[in-house]
Amino acid sequence: MKNTPAWRRYVTFWQSNIAEDVDDELQFHLEMRVNEYIARGMAPADARRLAEQRFGSVDRARTACVDINEQHAKSEGRAELLATLRQDVGFATRLLRRQLVQSIVAAICLALGIGATTTMFSVANTLLLRPLPFPNGDRLVTILSVRNGDRAGGLVGSYPDFMDWRARQHSFVDIAAVRQTSYTLIQETPSRISGAAVSTSLFRLLGVHPVAGRLFRDDEELPDTPPTMIVSQRVAEARFGGTAKAVGAQINVGGTVRTIVGVVPDVVAFPQGSDAWTPLVRADPNRSRGSRNLEFVAQLRPGASLEAARRDMRSISDALAKEYNDSNSDIVAYVEPLRERYVGSARAGLFAMAAASILVLLVACTNVAGLQLARASARAREIAVRTALGAARGRVLRQLLTESVLLSVVGGVLGIGLAVAGGKTVATAVAGSVPNWMTFSLDPRALVFTLAVSMLVGIAFGVAPALHLSRLQPSDVLRGGRSAFGASRGRLQNSFVVVQIALSVILVIGATLAIESVVRLQNVPLGLDPHGVMTFRISLQGRRYDSSSERVAAIRELDRRVAAIPGVEVSAATTYAPIAGCCSQFGTQIEGRTVPPGKELMVTGNLVTPGIFRALRIPLLRGREFTDADGPNAPQVVIINETFAKTFWPAGDAVGHRIDTGGGGMATIIGIVGDIKQARLVDPPEPQFYRAHAQDPWDRMTYTVRVKGDNPERIIPDVRRALHEIDPTLAVYGSVTLDRMIEQAVSSKRLFGGLFVALATVALFLAAAGVYAVMSFYVGQRIPEIGLRVALGAERRRVIALVLRRSVGLAIVGGILGLTGGAVAARVLAHSLYGVDAAEPVIYAVAAFALASVAVLATLAPARRASAVDPMVALRAE
Amino acid sequence: MSEPSIEVLRGTLDLLILKAVSWGPTHGYGVARWIEGATNDVLQIEEGSLYPALHRLEVRGWIASEWGTSENNRRAKFYTLTPKGRAQLRLEAATWTRFAHAVFAALEAPPQPT
Numbered sequence: 006m007k008n009t010p011a012w013r014r015y016v017t018f019w020q021s022n023i024a025e026d027v028d029d030e031l032q033f034h035l036e037m038r039v040n041e042y043i044a045r046g047m048a049p050a051d052a053r054r055l056a057e058q059r060f061g062s063v064d065r066a067r068t069a070c071v072d073i074n075e076q077h078a079k080s081e082g083r084a085e086l087l088a089t090l091r092q093d094v095g096f097a098t099r100l101l102r103r104q105l106v107q108s109i110v111a112a113i114c115l116a117l118g119i120g121a122t123t124t125m126f127s128v129a130n131t132l133l134l135r136p137l138p139f140p141n142g143d144r145l146v147t148i149l150s151v152r153n154g155d156r157a158g159g160l161v162g163s164y165p166d167f168m169d170w171r172a173r174q175h176s177f178v179d180i181a182a183v184r185q186t187s188y189t190l191i192q193e194t195p196s197r198i199s200g201a202a203v204s205t206s207l208f209r210l211l212g213v214h215p216v217a218g219r220l221f222r223d224d225e226e227l228p229d230t231p232p233t234m235i236v237s238q239r240v241a242e243a244r245f246g247g248t249a250k251a252v253g254a255q256i257n258v259g260g261t262v263r264t265i266v267g268v269v270p271d272v273v274a275f276p277q278g279s280d281a282w283t284p285l286v287r288a289d290p291n292r293s294r295g296s297r298n299l300e301f302v303a304q305l306r307p308g309a310s311l312e313a314a315r316r317d318m319r320s321i322s323d324a325l326a327k328e329y330n331d332s333n334s335d336i337v338a339y340v341e342p343l344r345e346r347y348v349g350s351a352r353a354g355l356f357a358m359a360a361a362s363i364l365v366l367l368v369a370c371t372n373v374a375g376l377q378l379a380r381a382s383a384r385a386r387e388i389a390v391r392t393a394l395g396a397a398r399g400r401v402l403r404q405l406l407t408e409s410v411l412l413s414v415v416g417g418v419l420g421i422g423l424a425v426a427g428g429k430t431v432a433t434a435v436a437g438s439v440p441n442w443m444t445f446s447l448d449p450r451a452l453v454f455t456l457a458v459s460m461l462v463g464i465a466f467g468v469a470p471a472l473h474l475s476r477l478q479p480s481d482v483l484r485g486g487r488s489a490f491g492a493s494r495g496r497l498q499n500s501f502v503v504v505q506i507a508l509s510v511i512l513v514i515g516a517t518l519a520i521e522s523v524v525r526l527q528n529v530p531l532g533l534d535p536h537g538v539m540t541f542r543i544s545l546q547g548r549r550y551d552s553s554s555e556r557v558a559a560i561r562e563l564d565r566r567v568a569a570i571p572g573v574e575v576s577a578a579t580t581y582a583p584i585a586g587c588c589s590q591f592g593t594q595i596e597g598r599t600v601p602p603g604k605e606l607m608v609t610g611n612l613v614t615p616g617i618f619r620a621l622r623i624p625l626l627r628g629r630e631f632t633d634a635d636g637p638n639a640p641q642v643v644i645i646n647e648t649f650a651k652t653f654w655p656a657g658d659a660v661g662h663r664i665d666t667g668g669g670g671m672a673t674i675i676g677i678v679g680d681i682k683q684a685r686l687v688d689p690p691e692p693q694f695y696r697a698h699a700q701d702p703w704d705r706m707t708y709t710v711r712v713k714g715d716n717p718e719r720i721i722p723d724v725r726r727a728l729h730e731i732d733p734t735l736a737v738y739g740s741v742t743l744d745r746m747i748e749q750a751v752s753s754k755r756l757f758g759g760l761f762v763a764l765a766t767v768a769l770f771l772a773a774a775g776v777y778a779v780m781s782f783y784v785g786q787r788i789p790e791i792g793l794r795v796a797l798g799a800e801r802r803r804v805i806a807l808v809l810r811r812s813v814g815l816a817i818v819g820g821i822l823g824l825t826g827g828a829v830a831a832r833v834l835a836h837s838l839y840g841v842d843a844a845e846p847v848i849y850a851v852a853a854f855a856l857a858s859v860a861v862l863a864t865l866a867p868a869r870r871a872s873a874v875d876p877m878v879a880l881r882a883e
Numbered sequence: 884m885s886e887p888s889i890e891v892l893r894g895t896l897d898l899l900i901l902k903a904v905s906w907g908p909t910h911g912y913g914v915a916r917w918i919e920g921a922t923n924d925v926l927q928i929e930e931g932s933l934y935p936a937l938h939r940l941e942v943r944g945w946i947a948s949e950w951g952t953s954e955n956n957r958r959a960k961f962y963t964l965t966p967k968g969r970a971q972l973r974l975e976a977a978t979w980t981r982f983a984h985a986v987f988a989a990l991e992a993p994p995q996p997t
Contacts, residue, residue: 026960027934027938029960030910030911030934030959030960031934033910033911033912033953033957033960034910034912034930034934036957037912037953038912059930060930061929061930061931061932062931065931066930066931066932066933066934069932069934069938070935073935073938073942074938074942076942
């Protein structure tokens with residue numbers, strides 16, 4: 006016989022049945038006919054022959070009948086399948102409703118796992134993988150000037166370096182230089198837009214095409230060409246009434262009349278937030294190489310790798326270091342993908358979040374698995390009864406499968422909802438801190454993946470025990486009662502709970518670290534008092550301000566007028582407001598100390614008006630502050646901060662010494678002030694100096710005005726009026742309270758912390774559900790035993806202790822594993838978090854406490870149930 | 884067999900079967916015998932096609948079957964008319980009668996002037 010597959014056997018089984026019946030029926034007919042003929046007096050042989058003759062072909066009739074019946078059986082089978090499916094779903098729904106709490110918990114676990122993981126992966130995907138909005142995006146790199154290998158420290162480079170790089174490099178199609186700036190458009194009212202002076206190579210290199218007009222021509226970099234400008238579509242529409250009208254329009258930009266030659270799509274916005282571009286006029290190649298204020302973008306040549314480009318730039322840097330020993334000795338040009346500019350600092354956090362969300366998914370999956378196991382075990386009896394009553398094994402299996410699928414579908418749908426909501430929350434939370442083209446959308450791949458994983462787990466663990474159950478002899482199960490069940494399954498469930506607890510503990514440790522970091526960040530001593538300080542910026546643009554005395558006069562006059570606004574306590578200006586991102590560094594020499602060439606000290610410095618320390622409430626530790634007398638013709642003076650003073654004059658005698666910060670020669674130290682956070686909250690204290698604006702008058706200043714009362718913003722209309730009176734072509738821009746500025750600096754970290762806390766909460770909830778499920782199962786199994794104990798005189802207290810001991814046991818094992826894993830995770834995480842110590846015992850104490858509370862809370866209900874067992878009922882039930 | 888029998892027209896067999904089982908549960912042989920008797924042996928059905936017809940009618944739901952014991956104590960399949968079958972019988976009988984009347988009328992009509 007040929008080997009027939011198993012399923013065929015069922016079919017042949019049915020077929021033989023049909024054929025037999027047909028045969029039987031036909032035979033009966035023939036027999037009756039033969040009997041009839043015999044009764045009429047025929048010989049049996051004749052009767053038989055005649056009957057057969059009369060019937061015709063038995064074979065044909067037989068085949069016809071079998072065919073009809075088989076066709077019918079097939080269609081009947083399909084109908085029956087549908088009917089049983091409907092029955093299964095109905096039954097499953099009823100059952101799930103009966104075990105409502107467990108079903109809800111399982112569905113929520115699935116939903117949370119799916120939602121959290123999909124959200125985090127969608128966010129990570131957007132940041133790490135979404136292509137840049139430039140055609141050449143994946144070939145674009147930035148070139149940073151790194152000093153002493155400190156990649157975070159250096160960003161900008163100088164024009165002479167740029168020219169040498171461009172001439173000597175072999176790895177790039179081209180390099181472009183960018184200097185971020187902002188422009189005052191003088192129309193009816195002056196307005197301020199962000200933009201950049203760019204080398205004409207930039208747009209070509211980005212691969213941008215104009216919406217109207219043209220891009221820059223190379224000759225527009227030359228100093229004596231007519232001034233031009235390119236604007237974004239947004240600006241063209243808002244200020245010029247459309248792209249077509251904008252091209253060719255003449256506009257007064259800070260005193261210079263420029264012709265708009267082209268309009269580019271809004272999405273270009275490079276550097277971030279730019280709406281206007283002017284050609285970066287070629288600088289004198291002999292200009293100081295140490296004056297570094299440019300950023301660089303380059304497009305890799307086809308076939309050139311990032312590593313090759315890095316080697317190339319490194320060797321050029323080495324050559325330049327030899328040729329220009331005084332300015333370039335410790336500078337290395339470092340090549341980095343452009344994407345890093347957008348992602349860089351967020352990367353570590355994102356990986357942490359992605360890892361955390363995978364942990365949550367794992368917890369959710371083990372949880373669902375545990376719940377499903379518990380359900381299956383609890384139903385062992387029911388299944389045994391059904392099998393004993395004749396339900397087919399396949400039928401019972403299908404029933405369980407239907408239940409699991411139903412549960413998974415409900416969980417999945419909820420999960421999708423959560424993921425959508427989560428995605429929206431994150432999108433709103435990060436809006437503003439990421440470029441506008443990085444729109445967050447749900448990643449379908451992540452969603453499909455998490456859905457598939459969690460549903461598979463739900464189904465697998467719903468059906469696996471069922472398979473096992475269906476193989477058991479129903480009689481054994483029924484005879485053995487409940488206790489015959491689940492010794493091994495109990496172990497598996499316990500290990501699931503232990504895993505959940507361990508993973509949750511890791512997440513709680515991570516969340517604690519993240520929160521601690523945020524709290525520390527918010528409590529960082531700033532060295533100043535930001536409350537009630539309004540900041541705004543002005544930029545002295547136009548021919549008039551080519552004269553330094555005009556710059557001094559304008560800033561002084563504005564200072565005087567702002568101070569006169571009602572409610573203003575102190576008005577002062579500085580080049581860079583605190584916490585506003587970084588600042589300018591100056592090569593500084595200390596009188597009487599020689600440093601080897603190229604090792605000159607770089608110190609962050611600000612040019613300020615006299616009231617600055619009072620406006621920001623920076624304490625004056627020694628000496629005096631600036632006065633109006635420290636003018637252009639007065640002796641050069643400088644104020645240094647505490648760290649500067651302590652570093653170079655540890656004896657405390659800094660005042661009176663002289664330093665040269667590269668503008669106006671040697672200046673005498675007249676005072677020492679407290680340290681402040683200049684660039685970032687997380688920076689350690691560093692040497693800083695302040696010089697009087699009147700002695701080195703920069704054209705771009707940030708005012709920091711201390712205002713009485715709650716609402717420092719109210720002074721802005723008065724400030725605008727004052728500025729208009731001084732010079733109607735100047736604009737006030739970037740007005741924001743210092744409080745708000747600091748808030749923004751912390752917000753991304755707070756978002757990170759918040760997400761971590763959310764994930765940890767989800768994990769704890771899941772762990773609680775897991776503990777609850779396994780303990781209720783345990784109690785359910787032990788009811789007869791507990792009943793017996795109570796009947797024999799055990800106190801309720803002892804019964805509760807019995808149950809608690811069990812869950813505490815699980816918690817301890819899971820806790821030890823989790824604390825160990827958490828210690829490892831914390832060490833990794835501490836690198837990307839500010840001011841936290843992975844070895845801090847408090848963190849572990851918090852995690853242990855959270856874990857203990859969860860374990861006890863989750864055990865309360867089952868323990869109460871156990872203590873409420875009525876011995877008579879319990880014993881009779883068995 | 885006194886006279887040559889007439890072969891039953893297709894479709895008519897279904898009608899006769901329905902009529903045969905309308906008197907009560909009958910097995911296939913009984914159906915054949917009833918048709919022979921009721922038509923005075925004029926209509927002799929081809930027994931080979933009787934059974935496929937029975938099974939077809941059963942699949943259509945006009946008749947139902949059940950295994951039972953025959954008058955000589957043998958296992959036999961008995962057919963009964965379902966309510967659906969009864970309605971069908973009424974319909975087909977009416978159709979057949981109209982058809983037969985029409986044929987009669989045609990056969991007895993006077994020659995038509997051309």
